[in-house]
Amino acid sequence: MEGIDIPPDWQRVASWILVHRLRTILVLGASDRGKSTFCAYLSFRALHVGVKPALIDADVGQKDLGPPATITLGYPQLDQALAALKPAAMYFVGAVTPIAHLLPMIVGTRQLLDQTTSPLVIVNTSGLISGVGEILKAYKIDAVRPDAIVALAHGQELAPILAAHRHFRIFHLTPSFKAQEKSMELRRQRRLAAFRRYFSEAQEYSLPLDDLIFQRLPVDSDEPRSRLLAPGRLCALADEQQTVLGLALVRDCDPKRGILRVHSPVAAMKVRVVQLGEVILDPADL
Ligand SMILES: Nc1ncnc2c1ncn2[C@@H]1O[C@H](COP(=O)(O)OP(=O)(O)O)[C@@H](O)[C@H]1O
Numbered sequence: 001m002e003g004i005d006i007p008p009d010w011q012r013v014a015s016w017i018l019v020h021r022l023r024t025i026l027v028l029g030a031s032d033r034g035k036s037t038f039c040a041y042l043s044f045r046a047l048h049v050g051v052k053p054a055l056i057d058a059d060v061g062q063k064d065l066g067p068p069a070t071i072t073l074g075y076p077q078l079d080q081a082l083a084a085l086k087p088a089a090m091y092f093v094g095a096v097t098p099i100a101h102l103l104p105m106i107v108g109t110r111q112l113l114d115q116t117t118s119p120l121v122i123v124n125t126s127g128l129i130s131g132v133g134e135i136l137k138a139y140k141i142d143a144v145r146p147d148a149i150v151a152l153a154h155g156q157e158l159a160p161i162l163a164a165h166r167h168f169r170i171f172h173l174t175p176s177f178k179a180q181e182k183s184m185e186l187r188r189q190r191r192l193a194a195f196r197r198y199f200s201e202a203q204e205y206s207l208p209l210d211d212l213i214f215q216r217l218p219v220d221s222d223e224p225r226s227r228l229l230a231p232g233r234l235c236a237l238a239d240e241q242q243t244v245l246g247l248a249l250v251r252d253c254d255p256k257r258g259i260l261r262v263h264s265p266v267a268a269m270k271v272r273v274v275q276l277g278e279v280i281l282d283p284a285d286l
Pocket residue numbers: 003004005006007029030031032033034035036037038062127176178179180181
């Protein structure tokens with residue numbers, strides 16, 4: 001944890017969580033308050049006392065683990081950066097903001113939580129805390145039922161969410177003086193870099209259109225499927241059990257030949273379901 005400032009109250013909270021063996025920790029805060037840094041610190045402290053933590057990364061826009069537009073489950077290690085870790089499971093949100101995607105945010109977080117038996121599960125969240133973010137966080141708390149909420153906030157910025165959940169155990173932490181805000185442009189660049197990393201070992205292949213099941217098609221849209229499957233559209237590929245295998249970019253949809261060409265690091269063999277996302281990536285950016 002070199003270069004990281006660990007305020008005394010962060011130390012005390014991490015110790016309390018470990019000594020009392022709290023299991024599910026939900027980390028809340030606006031963007032750049034240090035949520036990811038705290039999650040990394042708590043993982044580090046847990047690993048040092050022999051507790052193997054699970055991390056659920058639900059910050060779809062600024063991921064620590066796995067590609068943007070997904071919620072991921074992974075197991076932090078002492079000798080590996082989170083960005084280099086392969087997620088153990090993934091749920092597709094399809095967008096890099098929770099706005100207008102509240103349902104997959106909740107369903108995905110809950111599903112991944114149900115998939116782990118770790119004695120400590122750290123759930124990191126997006127920085128959306130006002131407006132619809134207040135609704136999202138309320139339902140997320142209800143879906144996760146955390147043993148503790150870690151609230152990283154300046155002043156009263158989390159007060160409306162916390163007031164409605166003050167019967168939960170809440171640890172109020174102040175952001176480190178080292179916490180730095182990222183510009184929108186830097187956020188965009190980081191997302192692109194994360195997608196680039198994810199697709200760096202992707203290959204192009206064809207899938208038979210007739211065998212595929214399409215999900216998350218826009219409601220009430222008259223657009224033909226071939227138009228929805230525009231080049232660059234981000235999709236998730238899932239198997240027969242609806243388990244997400246990974247992401248793909250549409251290259252080309254050719255209804256006449258009955259094929260969908262995709263660019264993906266996922267092996268074609270088990271793909272049965274294609275979930276459409278909202279994101280369109282310019283291949284030139286990758
Ligand atoms: N305790 C800390 N020590 C050093 N740097 C920090 C600390 N907290 C936050 N930062 C820095 O501030 C920025 C935002 O922190 P981050 O943990 O990514 O916030 P969030 O996950 O809430 O968006 C990052 O560059 C991070 O390295």
